[in-house]
Amino acid sequence: MQNVGAYGQEVSDTIARVYAFDRRTSQFAEFSRVECDFKYRGSRFRGDDRFVITAVEFVLGASSLGAPIRYGELSRALDVADGERAPAEKIREMVIALRRGKGMVIDAADSESVSAGSFFMNPIVDSETLAKIEIAAAAKPPSFDAGEGKFKVAAAWLIEHAGFKKGEPSGSVGISKKHALALVHRGGGTTEDLLVLARAIRDGVKSKLGVELHVEPILVGCKL
Numbered sequence: 365m366q367n368v369g370a371y372g373q374e375v376s377d378t379i380a381r382v383y384a385f386d387r388r389t390s391q392f393a394e395f396s397r398v399e400c401d402f403k404y405r406g407s408r409f410r411g412d413d414r415f416v417i418t419a420v421e422f423v424l425g426a427s428s429l430g431a432p433i434r435y436g437e438l439s440r441a442l443d444v445a446d447g448e449r450a451p452a453e454k455i456r457e458m459v460i461a462l463r464r465g466k467g468m469v470i471d472a473a474d475s476e477s478v479s480a481g482s483f484f485m486n487p488i489v490d491s492e493t494l495a496k497i498e499i500a501a502a503a504k505p506p507s508f509d510a511g512e513g514k515f516k517v518a519a520a521w522l523i524e525h526a527g528f529k530k531g532e533p534s535g536s537v538g539i540s541k542k543h544a545l546a547l548v549h550r551g552g553g554t555t556e557d558l559l560v561l562a563r564a565i566r567d568g569v570k571s572k573l574g575v576e577l578h579v580e581p582i583l584v585g586c587k588l
């Protein structure tokens with residue numbers, strides 16, 4: 365339902381069909397990829413508890429090579445040109461290593477890995493907003509073509525350019541030392557502590573850079 369994605373790929377790239385149980389009609393249903401209405405971090409299933417997904421069918425290429433790499437950090441780490449392919453096994457190892465370096469792999473020995481992953485989504489903006497961000501931040505934001513004349517901007521960059529620092533505040537809940545987009549729990553924190561920090565970040569980015577950040581995890585029993 366989230367259309368999980370990272371390092372230039374989304375799960376919808378390889379999904380062929382989704383099977384679900386319809387709680388409204390008590391019938392089983394099937395959806396083609398198009399009918400799933402996948403988008404960035406979303407699908408027709410997100411935000412609606414009508415369908416319980418029971419199975420997913422994937423179509424993978426019969427090759428030991430992964431899909432062409434279109435993510436700068438990954439292509440640099442693998443030492444391949446943008447759009448080139450590399451052994452899938454090597455890509456997998458490198459992606460896990462890069463994620464571990466950002467505290468995004470659960471690790472009992474790494475207190476920075478206690479998070480819900482990225483707390484905010486990368487906002488998708490038009491070229492006018494992108495130019496305004498560049499002026500307000502006095503720096504060029506990293507952005508990716510999101511189609512239809514829009515650009516996906518790195519939320520972690522926006523957070524840091526709005527004045528928030530990795531590792532701060534140092535209390536029970538704070539921004540990860542390894543990744544500005546992850547809010548980590550260091551023990552003894554409450555939901556309210558997390559919400560106070562998240563509100564400060566959302567409001568700070570809005571007032572300094574004029575962009576509204578939206579939360580990625582689903583909040584249960586509370587609101588930002």
Ligand SMILES: Cc1cc2nc3c(=O)[nH]c(=O)nc-3n(C[C@H](O)[C@H](O)[C@H](O)COP(=O)(O)OP(=O)(O)OC[C@H]3O[C@@H](n4cnc5c(N)ncnc54)[C@H](O)[C@@H]3O)c2cc1C
Pocket residue numbers: 365366367368369370405409415416417418467468469470477479480481482582
């Ligand atoms: C450390 C970390 C790093 C992350 N990095 C990324 C990332 O790089 N990219 C990214 O896209 N996401 C990322 N995430 C978010 C991740 O994709 C979500 O946490 C995950 O998809 C939630 O799915 P779940 O089944 O684990 O959770 P759940 O909480 O079980 O489910 C999430 C939602 O899906 C619903 N749901 C669960 N099962 C079904 C089902 N069978 N049918 C219908 N609805 C169902 C639940 O009701 C709930 O609303 C990260 C998370 C963490 C913790």
